[in-house]
Amino acid sequence: MERLSASLRRLNATTIAIALLANSIAPIAQAAPRKDATASAEDAVPTSRARGTPVTLNFVNADIEAVSRAIGAMLNRDILVDPRVKGNITVYNDKPQPLSEAYRNYLSALRGLGFTVVESGGFLKVVPEADAKLQTSTVSVGAPSQRGDVVLTQIFKLNYENPNNLVAVLRPLITANNTINASPGNNSLVITDYADNLQRLGKIIAALDQPAGGELQVVPLKNAVATDVVQTVQKLIDGSSTAVQGVPGQGGGGTSVIVEGRTNSLIVRASNQSRMAYALSIIDKLDQPTPGGGPAGNIWVVYLKNSDAVKMAELLRAAISAGSAGNGGGGPSGGTGGAPTADGRTTAIQNPNAPTGTSGTAGGASAQSTTPVAASARPSTGGQVQADPATNALIITASEPVYRQMRQVIDQLDVRRAQVYVEALMIQVDAQKAADIGFQWQGLLGAGASYLGGGTNFSAQTSNSGGNIIDLAVAAGTAAATGGTTSTTTTTSGTTVSSQLGPGLNLGWVPKINGIYTLAALAHFLETNAGGNVLSTPNLIAMDNEEAKIVVGQNIPLITGSFTNTGGATSSVNPFQTVERQDVGITLRIKSQVGENGTVRMTIYEENSSVSGTSSQVTNKTSVETYVTVDDGAMIALGGLIKDEFNDSTTGVPLLQSIPILGNLFKSSDRTRHKSNLMLFLRPIVIRNQADADKLTINRYDAIRTQQQSLQPDHSLLMRINDAPVVPVVKPNGRIDNSVPADPQTKSIDMPSVSPIPDLRDPPPPAPTK
Numbered sequence: 001m002e003r004l005s006a007s008l009r010r011l012n013a014t015t016i017a018i019a020l021l022a023n024s025i026a027p028i029a030q031a032a033p034r035k036d037a038t039a040s041a042e043d044a045v046p047t048s049r050a051r052g053t054p055v056t057l058n059f060v061n062a063d064i065e066a067v068s069r070a071i072g073a074m075l076n077r078d079i080l081v082d083p084r085v086k087g088n089i090t091v092y093n094d095k096p097q098p099l100s101e102a103y104r105n106y107l108s109a110l111r112g113l114g115f116t117v118v119e120s121g122g123f124l125k126v127v128p129e130a131d132a133k134l135q136t137s138t139v140s141v142g143a144p145s146q147r148g149d150v151v152l153t154q155i156f157k158l159n160y161e162n163p164n165n166l167v168a169v170l171r172p173l174i175t176a177n178n179t180i181n182a183s184p185g186n187n188s189l190v191i192t193d194y195a196d197n198l199q200r201l202g203k204i205i206a207a208l209d210q211p212a213g214g215e216l217q218v219v220p221l222k223n224a225v226a227t228d229v230v231q232t233v234q235k236l237i238d239g240s241s242t243a244v245q246g247v248p249g250q251g252g253g254g255t256s257v258i259v260e261g262r263t264n265s266l267i268v269r270a271s272n273q274s275r276m277a278y279a280l281s282i283i284d285k286l287d288q289p290t291p292g293g294g295p296a297g298n299i300w301v302v303y304l305k306n307s308d309a310v311k312m313a314e315l316l317r318a319a320i321s322a323g324s325a326g327n328g329g330g331g332p333s334g335g336t337g338g339a340p341t342a343d344g345r346t347t348a349i350q351n352p353n354a355p356t357g358t359s360g361t362a363g364g365a366s367a368q369s370t371t372p373v374a375a376s377a378r379p380s381t382g383g384q385v386q387a388d389p390a391t392n393a394l395i396i397t398a399s400e401p402v403y404r405q406m407r408q409v410i411d412q413l414d415v416r417r418a419q420v421y422v423e424a425l426m427i428q429v430d431a432q433k434a435a436d437i438g439f440q441w442q443g444l445l446g447a448g449a450s451y452l453g454g455g456t457n458f459s460a461q462t463s464n465s466g467g468n469i470i471d472l473a474v475a476a477g478t479a480a481a482t483g484g485t486t487s488t489t490t491t492t493s494g495t496t497v498s499s500q501l502g503p504g505l506n507l508g509w510v511p512k513i514n515g516i517y518t519l520a521a522l523a524h525f526l527e528t529n530a531g532g533n534v535l536s537t538p539n540l541i542a543m544d545n546e547e548a549k550i551v552v553g554q555n556i557p558l559i560t561g562s563f564t565n566t567g568g569a570t571s572s573v574n575p576f577q578t579v580e581r582q583d584v585g586i587t588l589r590i591k592s593q594v595g596e597n598g599t600v601r602m603t604i605y606e607e608n609s610s611v612s613g614t615s616s617q618v619t620n621k622t623s624v625e626t627y628v629t630v631d632d633g634a635m636i637a638l639g640g641l642i643k644d645e646f647n648d649s650t651t652g653v654p655l656l657q658s659i660p661i662l663g664n665l666f667k668s669s670d671r672t673r674h675k676s677n678l679m680l681f682l683r684p685i686v687i688r689n690q691a692d693a694d695k696l697t698i699n700r701y702d703a704i705r706t707q708q709q710s711l712q713p714d715h716s717l718l719m720r721i722n723d724a725p726v727v728p729v730v731k732p733n734g735r736i737d738n739s740v741p742a743d744p745q746t747k748s749i750d751m752p753s754v755s756p757i758p759d760l761r762d763p764p765p766p767a768p769t770k
Contacts, residue, residue, distance in 0.1 A: 054096030057105065061088045064115070068126055071106050074099060082127045085115050107149040111194070116151050130177045132192075147195050151178070154198045156189040161209045163189050169208070170201060215276040220265045223289045225400075227407055230259045230266060233282050255279050261408045264400075300403050302394040307414045309394055313387035315413070316394070316406055320383040417544045418688045420592035420600060421696055425681040426536040426608050428622075430674070434528040436504065438668025441521050458651045458668040524668070536608065538588040541687070541696075545593050553585010553609070558617060584609050584619055592684060598632045600684045606638065624680055632686040640679035647672045701730060 055074065059067045065081045067089050072079035091109045093102065110116055116132045117124050132151035139153045158166070163182035166189060174180050178193040191201060221229065237255050255270045257279065266283060270276035304312060383398035383406065394410070396403055442455025504526025511520050542548030557579040564575045587607040592600050605625045612618035622641075630636045650657075652667025659666075687693050708726045715722050 053099055055099055055102050056093060056096045057102050058092045060090050060092060062090070064089045064110075064113075064126065067091060067106070071103065072124070075103065077124050079117070079124045079126060082125060082131075084128055085126050087113060089113060104147070104149070111149040116149060116194075118151055129175075132177070147199065150195050151192065152195050152198060153190065153192045154202070156191065156202065156205050158187045158189065158205070158209045160211050163187055166205065166208060170204065173197070173201060173204070215268075215270045215273060217268050217276060217280070218260065218265050219268060219280065219283050220263060221283075221287045224287045225404060225407060226259045226261060226264050226266055227411055229283065229286050230257055232286060233257050233266070233279065236282050237279060261404065264404050298398075298400065298403070300396040300398070302396060302407070302410055304392050304394065304410075304414050306416045309387040309392045310389055312410065312413065313385045313394055316385040316396075316409065319409065320385070320398075320402065320406065416689075418594045418686050419541055419543050419693070420590075420594065420602075421539065421541045421685040421687055422548075422588070422590050422592070422602075423537065423539040423683050423685070424588055424606060425679075426534070426538070426586065426606070427677075427679045427681070428532070428534040428608075429677045430530075430532040431676075432528075432530040432672070432674045434526075434670070434672040436524065436526040436668075436670045437664070438524045438670075439522070439665045440668070441665075442518075443520055456653055456666060536586050538586050540588060540590070542590060542592060545591070547589065547591040549587070549589040551583050551585060551587050553583055553587075555581050556584050556611060557581050582619070584611055594632075594686055598686070599629055600632060600686060601627070601629050602682075602684060603627055604638065604682065606680055606682075622678060628682075630682075630684060632684065635681055635683040638680040638682055641676070642678075643674070643676040645672075645674040645676075698730065701727070705729070 059070075064085055064087055068079045068081050089109050091102075091106050093105065107117055110126065111129070114129050115126055116129050117126055118132050119125070129151075139155065141155045141157065163184060167180055167182045170189075170191070171180055174191065175193050175197060178191075180189065180191045180193075182189060189205065191198060193201070234257050237257070255268070255275045255278075257269075258267050259265075260267055268276065268279050268283070270279055383396065383402045385397075385406070386395040387393075388395060396406060398406065438458055440456050440458055442457070504524060507523040508519055509521040511518065538550055538552060540548050540550040558581070559577050560580045561578040562576070585608075587605070587609075589605040591603040593602075594600055604627070605623070607621065607623035609619050609621040609623075612620055624639050626638060628636055628638070648669075648671045650667055650669045652663070657663045657667035685692075685696065687696060705727050708724065712724055712726075713722060
């Protein structure tokens, strides 16, 4: 029976399909040419006649591919089935319905099985729902006009709202396998989803993409200063996390307050009238006159955050005096002192009976100066500015309009200044070669008491040349006569034979004449190679437009004069020497000015000095002083020196030294070549905030720790001290890693988590921790 029922069902489905095909022959024959349209139900049906032709579907548990072919034949469209689409489908209707409605029923049935239809290359394809967003070629812009369970890509262009804000709102409404993305560049949303859902999303987007409404009002202040009140008002509005009774939707999200300094006003923008009324009530309560009243000409105290009060006072005095000479940095103003307001910045004190204030001497005098300021010396504008270095505050005596103008200038100048970290490279490479070859002769001829003596005697040309043959002969003879050795016996001049011999290979012929040893011949051979490679990296940090200096070296005494007793008379003054101390080593002095475009103008003085090896009174010095402009983080070559020096000297016997080959026995030659390369490099890094400073600190901290690890001593079984101090490890979260052993005397340092900046040189790989 089951086999019979299955056969009847297949026969019934086949019969219905054939009937549908026969019923659709006429519409297909009259169909228009195929067009590349979207896979909506209306566009899939060729003509209006076919769309209105009622059909009856009765596919029960039929194969998806067979049903798709039947639907494609009715639509006169090719429907391809992805090989991954398997299974049976049930599509039926109780009464005849238009072909477009039947096609939508077919799409709904596919969606229930996890499949959908997309259009690609002019064909309709049945694919898994998860792949539909990758294969659909249907893209439309604007409001969606299609319906059904077909996957489309729709681009919604926004006019007012931020697309990133709408992504978080719309994402939960998107089908699990489909996507939504924001395009901030053209302020658009790109959504891939079913056509019916896209229509619903389009209505939501249209409702949300509206111009920001609400109220906008300019509130002029009568008593308070706008720059002081704005922070307090904004904090009170933003701090209301809960709704205020009688104010619907109260909170800081819909209200913003900004300053209009020219008219001493506040510009308030609120999303509704209730929020506007709440903001205006706060402003009205704060815009109250100071208790006690009084005429114009108040005393105001402004606490600076970043600038120096003394320098700021000098600048303001010059500004308000309209070019007249201002007073020097003064002390605290007389009269009643000021106290901070609610925002901790300024307070106004109205006291017409208070003293007019005091001023220090010109050029930044002491804060305790009490010299009164004459009325004729005050600026004609009626304003007066004094500085209090102890609290880094300004005391301003001026009318309200003048104070507002000065306050705008103060707020613009009292900003955090950038800092410049300067890393310098001093590279010096030296190479020196020397060669020395020489021969010396002497001898005696004759008998009895008469002798004829002669020989060659070449004095030392350099410190590396061989010794003088006459001095060596005297030393050798004296040593033989006294029974000493030639290597240690001291001559009458106080020098030994060994000290007379020059470095290198020395060969001599010492014959015995009349019982006395004498030096008859001396040959000297020497070749010297010397080199040096010095790398110095001084670095320091300085505030913008401020000078900084670093000196690494020694402070040595240099003798500049002396006094001694030169006569037989006794003097009451003991002999003495006068000395002057001088820094010897590496000196780096800079003054940087940071531009708005990221360039750094620098005044640089760089010096590398050392004491000469031949005399403590002679110093070697290499310095450069220049002005440069360099980009932030870029390296620049300041200058250098490339020197190649060659010296050649020869001493010999005339005529004999010119004989080929044999002439070398009658001369002494010395050659030296000295090459020196010196280059100076510099790189500035602008630090504009604390995050940049943290990066630099972490980079230097890690570099010094790596050096400490690389200089750990070898482990010794005989010594109990085997570990050198190493600073603690800084974890990525900025905390000290206690699992790594550190020196007990090293203090813990918490550093923020930052990525290191690139070093001027390639840092060495970190050594393993022992």
